[in-house]
Amino acid sequence: xxxxxxxxxxxxxxxxxxxxxxxxxxxxxxxxxxxxxxxxxxxxxxxxxxxxxxxxxxxxxxxxxxxxxxxxxxxxxxxxxxxxxxxxxxxxxxxxxxxxxxxxxxxxxxxxxxxxxxxxxxxxxxxxxxxxxxxxxxxxxxxxxxxxxxxxxxxxxxxxxxxxxxxxxxxxxxxxxxxxxxxxxxxxxxxxxxxxxxxxxxxxxxxxxxxxxxxxxxxxxxxxxxxxxxxxxxxxxxxxxxx
Numbered sequence: 001x002x003x004x005x006x007x008x009x010x011x012x013x014x015x016x017x018x019x020x021x022x023x024x025x026x027x028x029x030x031x032x033x034x035x036x037x038x039x040x041x042x043x044x045x046x047x048x049x050x051x052x053x054x055x056x057x058x059x060x061x062x063x064x065x066x067x068x069x070x071x072x073x074x075x076x077x078x079x080x081x082x083x084x085x086x087x088x089x090x091x092x093x094x095x096x097x098x099x100x101x102x103x104x105x106x107x108x109x110x111x112x113x114x115x116x117x118x119x120x121x122x123x124x125x126x127x128x129x130x131x132x133x134x135x136x137x138x139x140x141x142x143x144x145x146x147x148x149x150x151x152x153x154x155x156x157x158x159x160x161x162x163x164x165x166x167x168x169x170x171x172x173x174x175x176x177x178x179x180x181x182x183x184x185x186x187x188x189x190x191x192x193x194x195x196x197x198x199x200x201x202x203x204x205x206x207x208x209x210x211x212x213x214x215x216x217x218x219x220x221x222x223x224x225x226x227x228x229x230x231x232x233x234x235x236x237x238x239x240x241x242x243x
Contacts, residue, residue, distance in 0.1 A: 021039040028083075030108070035058055045073045046074035050113060051066050051130075052133070054135050065078065074238065106139075126242075133216070134214070140153045140158065166201065173204070175192065216231075
């Protein structure tokens with residue numbers, strides 16, 4: 001797993017920002033209904049961003065991240081993964097997420113991403129990005145090859161080995177990785193970088209030396225500098241590739 005359930009993003013809230021939020025349910029093309037959390041600036045002027053969680057699905061960290069993005073002018077929607085197997089109800093800390101993850105397919109994940117992308121387009125967003133963490137990081141990169149018409153895909157410490165179709169990636173990639181991540185060897189990251197280059201994909205791979213998996217967490221003061229740099233790269237990436 002990535003974060004503790006009480007973790008929050010290491011991003012300051014903008015006091016006085018005019019932002020609204022809502023819990024909602026979306027329907028994928030295969031009739032799967034899943035939970036989501038949308039945060040919208042009262043005067044949207046930025047991109048649309050689909051936030052893809054880690055293996056435990058939608059919880060506070062990702063709702064907070066959606067709010068922080070909305071405060072900066074972007075319409076954001078964080079989605080859950082488990083509509084097909086666990087329904088849309090709120091879940092407790094004892095939720096056995098692993099047995100549900102084992103039932104997931106990349107086709108199902110991308111079907112849900114498409115529903116979120118469609119929602120953002122209905123809100124008037126022209127440039128749409130995915131931003132994912134851990135399990136959601138690789139899902140984000142895979143979304144760039146799934147025909148969603150993304151403007152870009154960002155992944156924090158996703159597993160490069162889960163990226164399936166480099167030749168089909170049709171959007172720029174940003175990878176933000178921990179140099180001391182025990183779950184993802186540096187060699188895997190370097191191979192990911194090479195594979196993107198060989199496929200002709202515009203990309204940026206940043207490795208933060210000494211940073212572990214899940215370094216992007218307000219509780220980790222030792223990695224505040226890496227987190228601040230990563231956040232600035234996300235915002236710059238979205239600005240650079242927005243229409």
